[in-house]
Amino acid sequence: MSDPYLQINNLKTHFPVEKGILFRKVTGTVKAVDGVSLSLAKGEVLGLVGESGCGKSTLGRTVLQLIKPTEGTVTLGSRTLTDLDGKELRSARADFQMIFQDPYASLNPRMTVYSMLAEAIQVHRKVPKADLAGAVGALMEKVGLAARFMRKYPHEFSGGQRQRIAIARALAVEPKLIIADEPVSALDVSIQAQILNLLSDLTREMELTMIFISHDLSVVKHISDRIAVMYLGRIVEIGPATEVFEHPQHPYTKALCSAVPMPDPDSERTRKRILLPGDPPSPLNPPSGCTFHPRCPHAEERCQAAWPSFESLKNDAHQAACVRLAELNQ
Amino acid sequence: MPLLDVNDLTTYFHTRNGVVRAVDGVSFQLEKGETLGIVGESGSGKSVTCMSMLGLIPQPPGRIERGTAHFDGTDLLHCTRKELQSIRGRRVAMIFQDPMTSLNPYLRIEDQLIEPLLIHGLADKVSAKKQALAMLDAVGIQDAASRIRGYPHEFSGGMRQRVMIAMALITKPDVLIADEPTTALDVTVQAQILELIKKEQQELGTAVILITHDLGVVSGFCDRINVMYGGKIVESGPTKEIFYNPQHPYNRALQNSIPALQAKGKELYTIPGMPPDMSKPSAGCSFAPRCEHATDLCTSEPPELQDIGQAHTTACLRVQRENLKP
Amino acid sequence: MALAGGVFILLLAGLSFIGPFFLEGDYYTNTVLEDKLTAPGGEYTLGSDHLGRDQLGRIIKGGQISLLVGLVATFVSLTIGIGYGTISGYFGGKIDSVMMRLVDILYSLPFVIFVILLMVFAKDLGDSIDEWFRARGSEFSISGQWNMLLLFVAIGAVEWLTMARIVRGQVMSLRQQEFIEACISLGLPTRRILFRHMVPNILGPVIVYTTLTIPAVMLLEAFLSFLGLGVQPPTPSWGLLIKDGADRMREAWWMLVFPGALFAITLFSFNFVGDGLRDALDPKTSKD
Known part of the structure; x- marks a missing residue:
């Protein structure tokens, strides 16, 4: 891999659980993100997969400094984002943007598309007033919306169109890094494909580096170069997209892949499904050692001892954190 | 004769912005013990179809314009309130999408479970409690004897959906309508729930209508599929036909x-x-x-x-x- | 409906504030004892009261006072409430805890005692300010308006608490919305997020509450005047007129019916205007 453009180093985001009305007492810690290290090359798309509560959204928000990390660093290009504060951070935000899940909540209902996009364009750049309408129009066309709709309010658009507006707003500041948090899961299937195509076209054209967060493995597989699988605040497996999807190594990834229902009646009726018992545990009191061990069909006593380190089998780019990795993947 | 025979069901919503033709002339049959999938995007009318049959459409603004839905000889759309109530929840049960809001947070699981039995006069309190415990056990809640005294908030999302299923199936209904039962759940939990519905269906011989937007879910689960678009069924057929020999351009x-x-x-x-x-x-x-x-x-x-x-x-x-x- | 309400309020305001210029200076205090309790019609269009004062004139003056109290006190509570609530809700955490505990403490003070204390102590203050001016040879006197001023302060000081709570709740739930996160992520300055993105989105409930506050304030004024703490006779307010009218309901129905009806219509109008404003400000409903 070429020089990493985005480097995330041992990132931890812990939330104190407080009780009491006047004098708050910390009664516990939710370890939403618990020691994640990642690096992305420029222009790379990383898919981040995991179930609800695994910390994938928190990780995205921590990388973008919307939540302050408890520990660890995030470096984008030559700048360490975790060291920035106040004004510096605000001006640095031009480089990294977020696309949100719910296009109904991510647009201010009382602003027209024009004022929303014009505001975004002007945050970090000086644009003469006369040129603004042209810039907004160009931005709208880039995401596949007709410029003549710019005086409309968000509620006059459909879900897919709203998501396009949200994407346009994120692109307005000309970012280098985009974190897309479940950008298609609130949309209908036929609209999902449109947005996925748009995102992959844009990343290619603008050389965007992107982290694509989703719970849907098949969507992630389609758009990403690499996939990272998260479970309870940690990454358990990472590797090239097709390889992770087709030959998963970690027991959790295996179960996840087998649980995804395929729209193919024959294979759906014949294939063997790994059914995991129970629900994902709460990050408030995570199990000891490998946090997956209570649900893992292959767990042994040593799984409870310590968090396993990453290992590779054939391909160095494909890593998984499981003590029994070699024996389970013979 | 099919167990459920829906004919030309048409439900409109009369809103300020005009008449919304949510369901527009839908006809289909459901045989005993069969699994029918209704697939469509949001707004295609798949939920409204089933809500109309059970009289769960808010009226106004909704209105069932025409059509019949014969269930075992009774037209659900034109029968008396009393008749409908004796069928709904007893012979036709429903589970909803969001397990977090469909249980009453102030009642113990046990009280909610035995309610359908008591309402329909199918059991006295003692035997209802016995049945509730057995049902909870059957849907895979571990340590059912003590969990049954708990409140909904002590259960996770997947567990609550299991409770919902137990509640729906406790009267041994002829038809179970599942409206996006796994959409709010994680994939690994979704797999558990689908497996559970299948198992219970085989044991009780219940017919299931599964409403979903996810083609993946119906492919392994259903015998027949109705594809809905714009308030109408645009294609209908056995699962394999729908997937391997799709005809309608939308499908x-x-x-x-x-x-x-x-x-x-x-x-x-x-x-x-x-x-x-x-x-x-x-x-x-x-x-x-x-x-x-x-x-x-x-x-x-x-x-x-x-x-x-x-x-x-x-x-x-x-x-x-x-x-x-x- | 909203339009009719608005027109009515404008007419009323015009009558109350501009009307007096065309009347004699003592239009509401001119006492003709022989004419007391004259029925409506004839010389007194709306009748006269128990001291033979023209009821129409008193209603006009009373409207002036009531509207002024209602609008000014509501405006005061609106400004403090929105500012306070927005800041408290947006920053959250410790700031929010401290700010909201303060509100709770103020809430827990019995309102009447609070106002009585304020009125009693501040009355002396008004006198001493006058004293201070007189000592320097100035003719300036404040004690004439002092009571009104105090009334605004007292009512405003109480009414903003609820407003602040409503605003805070709204802001807290808005803060969770993704579009606010998007603003932060864009690097917008906090001030802009607060006043360009937050405030317009909380206007709906705020306007509804405001239209409820104006009548509440007018009632409060009537209550305080009744206790002798608000507007001082012979200056009338609608509250005082209604009270006087209620005392003489059997002998002179016009003393109760006219101010009462006017008061009720005004309150209705404010409500309609509020509903209309809320719809007009919401882009979702403006089109259909």
């Missing part, structure tokens, strides 16, 4: 646009345009504006479902008349 386009079925890196197939505005009636086929095969005929003449063999029906004029091939 074809839908399957083509699923990322899971397409090679990586390839541009995804997309259906142009947007779902139809249900408050504006279209003269012809409601999919015509987005259909790549549409002709003048499609925009002027409304299509009807027609048999094209193998119990497969489709509502596309071009398929019916010219044998349009993929």
Whole structure:
């Protein structure tokens, strides 16, 4: 891999659980993100997969400094984002943007598309007033919306169109890094494909580096170069997209892949499904050692001892954190 | 005679912005013990269809304009309130999408479980409690004897959906309507819940109607599938026919646009345009504006479902008349 | 409906504030004892009261006072409430805890005692300010308006608490919305997020509450005047007129019916205007 453009180093985001009305007492810690290290090359798309509560959204928000990390660093290009504060951070935000899940909540209902996009364009750049309408129009066309709709309010658009507006707003500041948090899961299937195509076209054209967060493995597989699988605040497996999807190594990834229902009646009726018992545990009191061990069909006593380190089998780019990795993947 | 025979069901919502034709002439049958999938995008009328049958449409603004829904000899749409109540929850049960809000947070699980039995007079309190415990055990809640005294908030999402299933099945209904039962759940939990519904269905011989937007979920689960678009059934047939021999252009386009079925890196197939505005009636086929095969005929003449063999029906004029091939 | 309400309020305001210029200076205090309790019609259009004062004139003056109290006190509570609530809700955490505990403490003070204390102590203050001016040879006197001023302060000081709570709740739930996160992520300055993105989105409930506050304030004024703490006779307010009218309901129905009806219509109008404003400000409903 070429020089990493985005480097995330041992990132931890812990939330104190407080009780009491006047004098708050910390009664516990939710370890939403618990020691994640990642690096992305420029222009790379990383898919981040995991179930609800695994910390994938928190990780995205921590990388973008919307939540302050408890520990660890995030470096984008030559700048360490975790060291920035106040004004510096605000001006640095031009480089990294977020696309949100719910296009109904991510647009201010009382602003027209024009004022929303014009505001975004002007945050970090000086644009003469006369040129603004042209810039907004160009931005709208880039995401596949007709410029003549710019005086409309968000509620006059459909879900897919709203998501396009949200994407346009994120692109307005000309970012280098985009974190897309479940950008298609609130949309209908036929609209999902449109947005996925748009995102992959844009990343290619603008050389965007992107982290694509989703719970849907098949969507992630389609758009990403690499996939990272998260479970309870940690990454358990990472590797090239097709390889992770087709030959998963970690027991959790295996179960996840087998649980995804395929729209193919024959294979759906014949294939063997790994059914995991129970629900994902709460990050408030995570199990000891490998946090997956209570649900893992292959767990042994040593799984409870310590968090396993990453290992590779054939391909160095494909890593998984499981003590029994070699024996389970013979 | 089918267990449930829905004929020309039409439900409109009369809103400030005009008449929304949510369900527009839907007909289908459900046999005993069968599993029927109703697939469609949001606003296609799949939920409203089932809510109409059970009298769960808020009226006004909703109104059932016409049609019948015969369940075991009773027309659910025209029977008395009392008749409907004796069927609903006892012989036809329903589970909803969101397990977090469909249980009453102030009542113990036990009290909610035995309620359907007591209401319908199927058991006294003692035996109802016994049945509730057995049912909770059957849906895979560990340590059921002590959990049954708990409150909903002590249960996780997947567990609550299990409780909902137990509640729906405790009266041993003939039909279970599951409206997006796994949409709010994680994939690994979704797999558990689907497996559970299947198991219970086989034991009790219940017929299931599964409403979902996820083609993946119905493919392994259902015997037959109705594909809905714009308030109408556009294609209906055995699961394999729907997936391996799709005829209606909407069904074809839908399957083509699923990322899971397409090679990586390839541009995804997309259906142009947007779902139809249900408050504006279209003269012809409601999919015509987005259909790549549409002709003048499609925009002027409304299509009807027609048999094209193998119990497969489709509502596309071009398929019916010219044998349009993929 | 909203339009009719608005027109009515404008007419009323015009009558109350501009009307007096065309009347004699003592239009509401001119006492003609022989004419007391004259029925409506004739010389007194709306009748006269128990001291033979023209009821129409008193209603006009009373409207002036009531509207002024209602609008000014509501405006005061609106400004403090929105500012306070927005800041408290947006920053959250410790700032929010401290700010909201303060509100709770103020809430827990019995309102009447609070106002009585304020009125009693501040009355002396007004006198001493006058004293201070007189000592320097100035003719300036404040004690004439002092009571009104105090009334605004007292009512405003109480009414903003609820407003602040409503605003805070709204802001807290808005803060969770993704579009606010998007603003932060864009790097917008906090001030802009607060006043360009937050405040317009909380206007709906705020306007509804405001239209409820204006009548509440007018009632409060009537209550305080009744206790002798608000507007001082012979200056009338609608509250005082209604009270006087209620005392003489049997002998002179016009003393109760006219101010009462006017008061009720005004309150209705404010409500209609509020509903209309809320719809007009919401882009979602403006089109259909």
